[in-house]
Amino acid sequence: MNNNNKANMSAFALKLLKNIPLLLFILVFVVFGLITPVFFEWDNIENILTSSSYIGIVAIGMTLVLLTGGIDLSVGSLMFLSASSAGLLIRNFGFPIWLAIVSAIVIGLLVGAFHAFCINKLKLVPFIVTLSTLVALKGLTLMLTKSVAVEWPSAITGMASRRLLGFIPLPVFIFIVIIILVQLMLKSTPLGRHIYAVGYNSEVAAKAGIDHIKIIAVVYILCSVLAAIGGIISVTQLGIVNAGYGEGEEFKAIAAAVLGGTSLSGGVGSVFPGVVIGTLLIQVVQAGLVYLQVDIYMQPIITAGIILLAILLDSLRTMLEKRLERRNITKSCE
Amino acid sequence: MGENILALRNISKAFYGIKALSDVSIRVEKGEVLGIIGENGAGKSTLMNIVGGVLQPDSGDMLLYDQPYKPKNTMDANASKIAFIHQELNLCNNLTVAENIFLIDFPKINKIPYINKREMNRLAHEAIKAVGLQCPPDTLIEKLSQGERQLVEIAKAFSMDAQVIIFDEPTTSLTARETERLFKIIGDLKQKGRSIIYISHILSDIQKLTDRIVVLRDGNVTAEGTTSSFNIDSMIFNMIGRDMKHIYPERKNVVSDEKKVELVNITKKGIVSNINLHAHEGEVVGIFGLMGSGRTELMHIFFGLDSFESGEIKIKGKLKSKNTAVQSIKQGVAFVTENRREEGLMLEMTVLENLSFVAMPNLASRFLRFIDKSRIADKAAAISQRLRIKSGAIEKSAAKSLSGGNQQKVVIGKWLMTSPEIFIVDEPTRGIDVGAKFEVYSVINNLACDGAAVLVVSSEIEELMGICDRIYVMSRGEITGCVGQDEFDRETILRYAFGQCAFNKNASHESEVQQ
Structure with missing residues (x-):
C-alpha cells in the first residue's frame, strides 16, 4: 500500500515536472502581475508577445540546428549584420524596403551556406565554425557601419505597429506563421523526420539511406535565414541599429530552445509548444524585471538564475523518469 | 540446383594493405537459407557489407538476376531489393516504428512532401503484422525490447519487398523465445521465395536453419556444400583449419583457502x-x-x-x-x-x-x-x-x-x-x-x-x-x-x-x- 502511494506520488511529481517551463511561465506571470497589476494589461501582454516574436524566430532556427546535434553561436552577430546592411542599403543606396529585406535574407542564406560548407566539406566542428563567424560577422558589420548607429526610415518602424485583424501586431503574425510552417515541416515532412533521424545518430541515418550532408546544410541555412529575419523584425520595433545590437541573443535563443525541452545532443525537441513556451518565459521574466524596476545590473543575473532553475528542474525530471523506469528485480517489491 | 538470384565472382577487398577477402565466389539461390560461417575476422562481415552496398570491392563483380549489380551505398542495395539487417540494429530510437520502416520512402499526399500518416501507419501495420510484432505502428522504438526492434528491421525489409535478406548475428541479444520466433519468420520468408543469408557463430542454429553452408577462413572460401553434408566438427575444422579436440582448456588452477x-x-x-x-x-x-x-x-x-x-x-x-x-x-x-x-x-x-x-x-x-x-x-x-x-x-x-x-x-x-x-x-x-x-x-x-x-x-x-x-x-x-x-x-x-x-x-x- 505504502509503495503504491509512493509510486502515485512519483507519477504525479513527474507530470508536474514534465510541464516545468509552462508552470514556471504561469507562476512568474502571475507573481509579476500581483505585484504590479499593470502587468496584466493588454498593452503589456502585447508588448511581451511582440518582443518575443523576434527572439522566438531566432530560437526556432536554433532548435533546428540543435535537433541535429549541432549549434549556431553566430545568430546574434548575424542579426546585427542583416539589420545593419538592410538599413545601409535603404539609406545609402536607395533600395526599396522590400528589396533591402530580401537582400538581408540572402545574406543570412549565404552565411548559413558558409557554415554548412565548413561543417560538411571541411569537417570542422560547428561550435568553432560559428564561434568564428560570431566574431567575424560582428567585425564585418562594425566595418560597414564604421560603428555608427544605422537608422531605419520611419516607414519600417511603422510596420511593427501595424495590426492584422485589428489586434495582431505584424511581428507576432510573422512569428505565428513561422511556428506553423516549421512545426508542420518537422512533424509531417520527410525533411523534418530526417532532421530527427540525423540528430539521433548521423551514422545510423546515413546507413538507412538518408543524405545527412544535405540535412545538415538545410538546418544551418534555415537557422541563419531565420536569424536574419529575426534581426529585421527586431529592428522594426527599435528603428535603430547601434553597435551593441544582437549581443547575447545567442544565449537567449539557446536558452529558449533548451527550456522548451530541446536536447543539446540532438534528436529531441519541438517547436510547439516547446520553444514557444521557452521564449515567452524568458521575455516575461525580462519584462517583469523592468516593471519591478529591478536594478539594471541585477536583471541579467536574475534572468540567468531563473533559466538555470528551469533547466535544473528539467534534469530532475529526467532523473525521476529513469528511477520510475528502473525494473524491480526482487520479489519483495511486487 | 535452384535458380541463382545473386552471384559473387572473385571478390577481393583489402584494408590498409591487409587482405580481408581474396577471390571469393559464392552464389545465392532463390528461396534458400545460406549460412555463412567463419572465425572472427574471416571476412564474413566484409563480404556482406559489399553485398549490402556499405563497402565496394577492390576487384571482382556481382550479378543479380544475371545483371551486373554494383551498389554504391545502402540505398542502391535497397533499390535492388537487398536488405541487410546488421548485428547492431540500424534504427532511430527517437522515431516511431512506422517512421523507421518508411524512413527513406515516406508515403506522401499527392506529390507534395507531406507525409500521409494514415497511409504510413496502415502500411506499417501490415508489415509488422506479417512479422508478428504486436504494437501500434506509432510506438517509439525506444519503448521496444531488443527482439521487437529486430522485428521492426525485418518488417522494414518486408515492406521494401526485399528478395535477399542478410542477417548478421541476429540472435546475440535475443532471448530464447525471441530466437525461436525469428527462426519461424525466416522459415516463412523462405516459403515466400525470399533468399536469406544467415551469419552466425552458433553452429547448431546454422545446422537447424540453413540449406547450404559456405565456410570462410582468412578471406577464402574453405568449404561449401549442402547443410546435410556438414556436421559440427567438420564446420569447425573448416573454420579454423584444424581439429578442435576440446572446447574448454584443461584446468590446472589450484583453489586456495584464502x-x-x-x-x-x-x-x-x-x-x-x-x-x-x-x-x-x-x-x-x-x-x-x-x-x-x-x-x-x-x-x-x-x-x-x-x-x-x-x-x-x-x-x-x-x-x-x-x-x-x-x-x-x-x-x-x-x-x-x-x-x-x-x-x-x-x-x-x-x-x-x-x-x-x-x-x-x-x-x-x-x-x-x-x-x-x-x-x-x-x-x-x-x-x-x-x-x-x-x-x-x-x-x-x-x-x-x-x-x-x-x-x-x-x-x-x-x-x-x-x-x-x-x-x-x-x-x-x-x-x-x-x-x-x-x-x-x-x-x-x-x-x-x-x-x-x-x-x-x-x-x-x-x-x-x-x-x-x-x-x-x-x-x-x-x-x-x-x-x-x-x-x-x-x-x-x-x-x-x-x-x-x-x-x-x-x-x-x-x-x-x-x-
Whole structure:
C-alpha cells in the first residue's frame, strides 16, 4: 500500500515536472502581475508577445540546428549584420524596403551556406565554425557601419505597429506563421523526420539511406535565414541599429530552445509548444524585471538564475523518469 | 540446383594493405537459407557489407538476376531489393516504428512532401503484422525490447519487398523465445521465395536453419556444400583449419583457502537482496541467472558502478571503504563489461589507446607523472601478442575496425595491463566464434592459475560448467543456489535459476534460457 502511494506520488511529481517551463511561465506571470497589476494589461501582454516574436524566430532556427546535434553561436552577430546592411542599403543606396529585406535574407542564406560548407566539406566542428563567424560577422558589420548607429526610415518602424485583424501586431503574425510552417515541416515532412533521424545518430541515418550532408546544410541555412529575419523584425520595433545590437541573443535563443525541452545532443525537441513556451518565459521574466524596476545590473543575473532553475528542474525530471523506469528485480517489491 | 538470384565472382577487398577477402565466389539461390560461417575476422562481415552496398570491392563483380549489380551505398542495395539487417540494429530510437520502416520512402499526399500518416501507419501495420510484432505502428522504438526492434528491421525489409535478406548475428541479444520466433519468420520468408543469408557463430542454429553452408577462413572460401553434408566438427575444422579436440582448456588452477572477495548481505531495494558470495584465490566462480535476474546489476554494485544500501564488500579480507570503480581498480579488481561496444571500448580510438586507458596511471613516469609512452607501448604490444589480437599496427588501427572476438580481446587486454587479482567478466563470449571462445577461456584459466579470483557471469550453462569451480545461481535478485564442480548438472542449475516455485509450476520455462 505504502509503495503504491509512493509510486502515485512519483507519477504525479513527474507530470508536474514534465510541464516545468509552462508552470514556471504561469507562476512568474502571475507573481509579476500581483505585484504590479499593470502587468496584466493588454498593452503589456502585447508588448511581451511582440518582443518575443523576434527572439522566438531566432530560437526556432536554433532548435533546428540543435535537433541535429549541432549549434549556431553566430545568430546574434548575424542579426546585427542583416539589420545593419538592410538599413545601409535603404539609406545609402536607395533600395526599396522590400528589396533591402530580401537582400538581408540572402545574406543570412549565404552565411548559413558558409557554415554548412565548413561543417560538411571541411569537417570542422560547428561550435568553432560559428564561434568564428560570431566574431567575424560582428567585425564585418562594425566595418560597414564604421560603428555608427544605422537608422531605419520611419516607414519600417511603422510596420511593427501595424495590426492584422485589428489586434495582431505584424511581428507576432510573422512569428505565428513561422511556428506553423516549421512545426508542420518537422512533424509531417520527410525533411523534418530526417532532421530527427540525423540528430539521433548521423551514422545510423546515413546507413538507412538518408543524405545527412544535405540535412545538415538545410538546418544551418534555415537557422541563419531565420536569424536574419529575426534581426529585421527586431529592428522594426527599435528603428535603430547601434553597435551593441544582437549581443547575447545567442544565449537567449539557446536558452529558449533548451527550456522548451530541446536536447543539446540532438534528436529531441519541438517547436510547439516547446520553444514557444521557452521564449515567452524568458521575455516575461525580462519584462517583469523592468516593471519591478529591478536594478539594471541585477536583471541579467536574475534572468540567468531563473533559466538555470528551469533547466535544473528539467534534469530532475529526467532523473525521476529513469528511477520510475528502473525494473524491480526482487520479489519483495511486487 | 535452384535458380541463382545473386552471384559473387572473385571478390577481393583489402584494408590498409591487409587482405580481408581474396577471390571469393559464392552464389545465392532463390528461396534458400545460406549460412555463412567463419572465425572472427574471416571476412564474413566484409563480404556482406559489399553485398549490402556499405563497402565496394577492390576487384571482382556481382550479378543479380544475371545483371551486373554494383551498389554504391545502402540505398542502391535497397533499390535492388537487398536488405541487410546488421548485428547492431540500424534504427532511430527517437522515431516511431512506422517512421523507421518508411524512413527513406515516406508515403506522401499527392506529390507534395507531406507525409500521409494514415497511409504510413496502415502500411506499417501490415508489415509488422506479417512479422508478428504486436504494437501500434506509432510506438517509439525506444519503448521496444531488443527482439521487437529486430522485428521492426525485418518488417522494414518486408515492406521494401526485399528478395535477399542478410542477417548478421541476429540472435546475440535475443532471448530464447525471441530466437525461436525469428527462426519461424525466416522459415516463412523462405516459403515466400525470399533468399536469406544467415551469419552466425552458433553452429547448431546454422545446422537447424540453413540449406547450404559456405565456410570462410582468412578471406577464402574453405568449404561449401549442402547443410546435410556438414556436421559440427567438420564446420569447425573448416573454420579454423584444424581439429578442435576440446572446447574448454584443461584446468590446472589450484583453489586456495584464502578468500579474495567476499560479499556479505548486500542489499539494494528492488535490485538485489541479501547477497552472500565469495571467491577464493585461484578460483573460477560462475554466476548464472536468466536475463533480468540481477546478475549484471550485482556486478555493477560490486565494482562500484552502482550504490548499495546495506551489507559489506571485502576485498582480500579488507572492508572496501569507498565503493567506487576507482577504489576497486586500486585494489586490483578488473571488470570486463557485458556490452563491449558501448561500455568496454572507445570505438573510434586505436587499439593501443584502448589497451592503455586503465593502466595509464600505473605506468606513468615517476617524475611529474607524465605518460610514459614507450613503456605503455611495450606492455600493450606484449599483451596484444599474448592474446593474439588480430589487427593492423595497434597504434594505428581503430578499435571499431576489429572483428567482435578481437574487440573482446582488447577489452580483456585493457584489464590484463593492470595485472588484476580479481577478475569479473560479464558474458565474455557473447557473439564470438569457437576459436576466440577457447582463447578467452584460456585467459580466464591462466588468471586463476596465477592466483587470481575470477567471477564469470554468463547465461550459457555449459560454458560455466566447462570453466568454473563453483557456480552461484541467481533468480530475481537473490542467490538461490551454489553448486560445486562435482555436482554440476544442467537440471539442478536451471531449477535454482527459476526459483523453486516457478520451476514446479511450469517446466516449459526452460525455453527462456538464453541460447
